[in-house]
Amino acid sequence: MVFNSYTFIAFFAIMLLIYNLPISWKSKKITLLGGSYLFYAAWNPPFILLLWLSTVVDFFVGKALYTQTNPYKKKMLLVLSLIGNLGMLCFFKYGTFLLDNFVALVNAFGVDFHPAAPGIILPAGISFYTFTTLCYTIDMYQKRSEPVKSLLDFSLFVTFFPHLVAGPIVRPPQLVPQFENPRSATRKQLLDGLLLLSLGLFMKVVLADALLSETADAVFNSAAAMTSLDAWAGVFAFSGQIFLDFAGYSTCAIGVALCLGFVLPQNFNYPYAAIGFSDFWKRWHITLSAWLRDYLYIPLGGNRKGKFRMYVALMLTMLLGGLWHGANWTFVAWGGLHGLYLWAEKFINDRRKSTAEQREQENRQWYGFLYAFFTFMLVNITWVFFRSDSFGKAWMILESMFGMAPEGQVILTTMAIVKVAIVIPAILIFHWVMRNRKVIDEAYKMKWWSLGLTWSFLILMLIWAQESGDAFIYFQF
Structure with a gap:
């Protein structure tokens, strides 16, 4: 789903309508989260699992990084987060690129190696939401800010549909506090x-x-x-x-x-x-x-x-x-x-x-x-x-x-x-x-x-x- 489509206009009108209903703040956030997943699913529904996995893992790893006092365990947790985030990014975005360059290198040395094309599909916005979650775990490691208390708030921070696919790249202190208390748009x-x-x-x-x-x-x-x-x-x-x-x-x-x-x-x-x-x-x-x-x-x-x-x-x-x-x-x-x-x-x-x-x-x-x-x-x-x-x-x-x-x-x-x-x-x-x-x-x-x-x-x-x-x-x- 893209902003310049009639589908998005209809989607956004419905989201505005539901968001302004007299329902609880938690219900509004759940609606926003569900709408954000629907917005992302318009490209390729299975990749929602990838987005969800990245969100859940970094939420709990981030909380553990903030509270962990053992330096060795803390570094291992950070390495786990880096491998998870950058590993997914490297596989989906750079897998074919790395394979092609490896084949060119070994062929240059006379090795006749021609593997089948991997056929990797690039998930929409993976570079953006990877950087979003990655900055959270690094901030938790360095204790730049406090961990997000609610998985719902963290999930919404990562998947909030306006910025999900192509930014702006947001950081927790810029958006998470806005989810903590009820808010609605003023007329202005x-x-x-x-x-x-x-x-x-x-x-x-x-x-x-x-x-x-x-x-x-x-x-x-x-x-x-x-x-x-x-x-x-x-x-x-x-x-x-x-x-x-x-x-x-x-x-x-x-x-x-x-x-x-x-x-x-x-x-x-x-x-x-x-x-x-x-x-x-x-x-x-x-x-x-x-x-x-x-x-x-x-x-x-x-x-x-x-x-x-x-x-x-x-x-x-x-x-x-x-x-x-x-x-x-x-x-x-x-x-x-x-x-x-x-x-x-x-x-x-x-x-x-x-x-x-x-x-x-x-x-x-x-x-x-x-x-x-x-x-x-x-x-x-x-x-x-x-x-x-x-x-x-x-x-x-x-x-x-x-x-x-x-x-x-x-x-x-x-x-x-x-x-x-x-x-x-x-x-x-x-x-x-x-x-x-x-x-x-x-x-x-x-x-x-x-x-x-x-x-x-x-x-x-x-x-x-x-x-x-x-x-x-x-x-x-």
């Missing part, structure tokens, strides 16, 4: 939530799918080299598509949760207005960036153990962050490129010896806009590897982009290029104008009739583009 929360849901669907269905996806697919599915104009148009189209698709999902998720009275953390903050790559990762997929920082970068040493250790920790974090996105070496290359960008940025900032306050003051001037545009252009280079299914395809597109491909073909229509030429600059301008603002705050500054007309426009465009909706890109991760 309901209206804000519906507005965010409409905006998220508009970003996904109208902008990402109807206006950009065909152009991106035409370029990245092309078997032949193309003109520089077509290559850049396709890469820009994907750059806009993946932001609008994923940020659209996160906006929908936050809006849906708000309609029920729950607050989810922000996941995007106008990343294409980022001034530098550290700023980019504070604005793009914020909950994943924070997770990787707290549970990978800092444990690897962070910036506490010298410059060399910091650079190693940074690169390992970005490489593993790239691999988290998909079982392909192109994703590792994508993460590695971002690691190199961050390396270069940190090296330059260290040589300049300027303070964060001085850099922030510079960013408010014209220099900031140019640096943001430069950042955006380099981020587009990384998207080539993210979207390509092989290094050969990535190199072909890069060669086409920089005019090094012989006999580049014209593969895009004039209209496709015009769409990109309108949508992408509009995104960049909007991001720059809004980089330090919130859309809800700006909505309340509008006249009631102006907001009404804008909201009506979003709905009308959704009706116009209703046949263009595809599955959200991040469902595959």
Whole structure:
């Protein structure tokens, strides 16, 4: 079940109705949990057992980690949790990838080994709910917060349907306390939530799918080299598509949760207005960036153990962050490129010896806009590897982009290029104008009739583009 479907609209309307009935708070939570399992079962019902097993095991292991005083037993419990969570993730997401690379390795040494294809099906959202439960057990091991008292609350924390499949990646202190006491949406929360849901669907269905996806697919599915104009148009189209698709999902998720009275953390903050790559990762997929920082970068040493250790920790974090996105070496290359960008940025900032306050003051001037545009252009280079299914395809597109491909073909229509030429600059301008603002705050500054007309426009465009909706890109991760 996806947000951009009539099935979800019906499901959500029923959930809102039942949730607002005069029943006990426990009954409402049970209804939310049952609805969340139903939401997940729409993809593949048997995988509910996998989700349920992960939830139950981590609930009891987490409680035991918090109360265990024997250091050896405590470490064994943590290892058990890590093996369980990461083992499932590795098997379902990376099993085929690992087997293919093993076969290629042994074949390179002259061993004729060709096993049958494993045919592993990737459970929807496994990367997201694995990280959700994993952070809980690690927090319990380090006693960062107290264990969740109720299995019902913990189950709802893991499976709450707005964030279950593609985030935001939530942590127990962000959501569990909201389940402990009765709550319902205020009138303002309901209206804000519906507005965010409409905006998220508009970003996904109208902008990402109807206006950009065909152009991106035409370029990245092309078997032949193309003109520089077509290559850049396709890469820009994907750059806009993946932001609008994923940020659209996160906006929908936050809006849906708000309609029920729950607050989810922000996941995007106008990343294409980022001034530098550290700023980019504070604005793009914020909950994943924070997770990787707290549970990978800092444990690897962070910036506490010298410059060399910091650079190693940074690169390992970005490489593993790239691999988290998909079982392909192109994703590792994508993460590695971002690691190199961050390396270069940190090296330059260290040589300049300027303070964060001085850099922030510079960013408010014209220099900031140019640096943001430069950042955006380099981020587009990384998207080539993210979207390509092989290094050969990535190199072909890069060669086409920089005019090094012989006999580049014209593969895009004039209209496709015009769409990109309108949508992408509009995104960049909007991001720059809004980089330090919130859309809800700006909505309340509008006249009631102006907001009404804008909201009506979003709905009308959704009706116009209703046949263009595809599955959200991040469902595959």
